[in-house]
Amino acid sequence: MESLLKGFANFRQNVYPQQKEMFLRLASGQSPHTLFITCADSRVMPEMMFSAQPGELFVLRNIGNVVPPYSQHVGGVVAAIEYAVAELNVRNIVICGHTDCGAMKAVLDPSKLAGVPSVASWLKHTDTARHVAAHHDHPVDSPEALSCLTEENVVSQLDHLRTQPVVAARLAAGTLRLHGWIYDIAHGDILAFDTQAGKFLPLLPDNGQTPCATPRPRLLGAVSEAAA
Numbered sequence: 670m671e672s673l674l675k676g677f678a679n680f681r682q683n684v685y686p687q688q689k690e691m692f693l694r695l696a697s698g699q700s701p702h703t704l705f706i707t708c709a710d711s712r713v714m715p716e717m718m719f720s721a722q723p724g725e726l727f728v729l730r731n732i733g734n735v736v737p738p739y740s741q742h743v744g745g746v747v748a749a750i751e752y753a754v755a756e757l758n759v760r761n762i763v764i765c766g767h768t769d770c771g772a773m774k775a776v777l778d779p780s781k782l783a784g785v786p787s788v789a790s791w792l793k794h795t796d797t798a799r800h801v802a803a804h805h806d807h808p809v810d811s812p813e814a815l816s817c818l819t820e821e822n823v824v825s826q827l828d829h830l831r832t833q834p835v836v837a838a839r840l841a842a843g844t845l846r847l848h849g850w851i852y853d854i855a856h857g858d859i860l861a862f863d864t865q866a867g868k869f870l871p872l873l874p875d876n877g878q879t880p881c882a883t884p885r886p887r888l889l890g891a892v893s894e895a896a897a
């Protein structure tokens with residue numbers, strides 16, 4: 670608690686005064702450009718990674734960067750996605766996994782889930798990824814198995830995301846872009862899933878070509894690309 674209070678004191682004394690106008694402007698509403706879905710892991714800090722200011726990223730975090738498929742059962746993740754897309758009109762959705770993910774390690778070794786039944790139940794939403802990753806035949810305790818599952822989990826959560834009606838409609842109209850990323854904690858790199866290539870490629874901000882997980886829009890009159 671002491672570190673929290675010290676941090677807040679620093680915010681009040683140094684950060685807020687320098688950006689007071691921005692905070693006053695934001696007090697009356699938000700217009701984030703991106704819904705950023707990532708793991709709850711404390712080492713993943715989206716605002717730091719993208720030098721983002723308050724109001725830019727609508728961040729949704731949970732164990733394993735999971736998106737439950739659309740169903741009769743409504744949970745907080747589905748509701749947040751619906752709100753971000755239908756009400757805030759975000760133009761991008763990123764699903765971002767990361768290296769050394771404890772959730773992915775637990776999926777590979779279910780004995781880790783013995784004392785946390787709610788987590789075990791939540792991670793049922795990674796079953797598709799687990800089944801697909803098993804086809805790669807990596808030894809269960811190998812680094813390759815972990816990175817493979819981490820990648821397949823992002824791909825399968827992107828599949829789940831497209832089952833959300835508001836997401837499907839905006840994709841068909843070409844007004845929403847999807848991205849599936851893996852953040853490398855040790856090296857500060859990002860791998861991005863590219864639908865055309867069918868694999869993850871380095872995200873290189875300066876080369877002008879961003880790997881993209883967005884399906885082609887198909888509604889009459891759809892624009893070829895959503896606004897960036």
Ligand SMILES: [Zn+2]
Pocket residue numbers: 708709710732733734767769770771772773
């Ligand atoms: Zn994680």
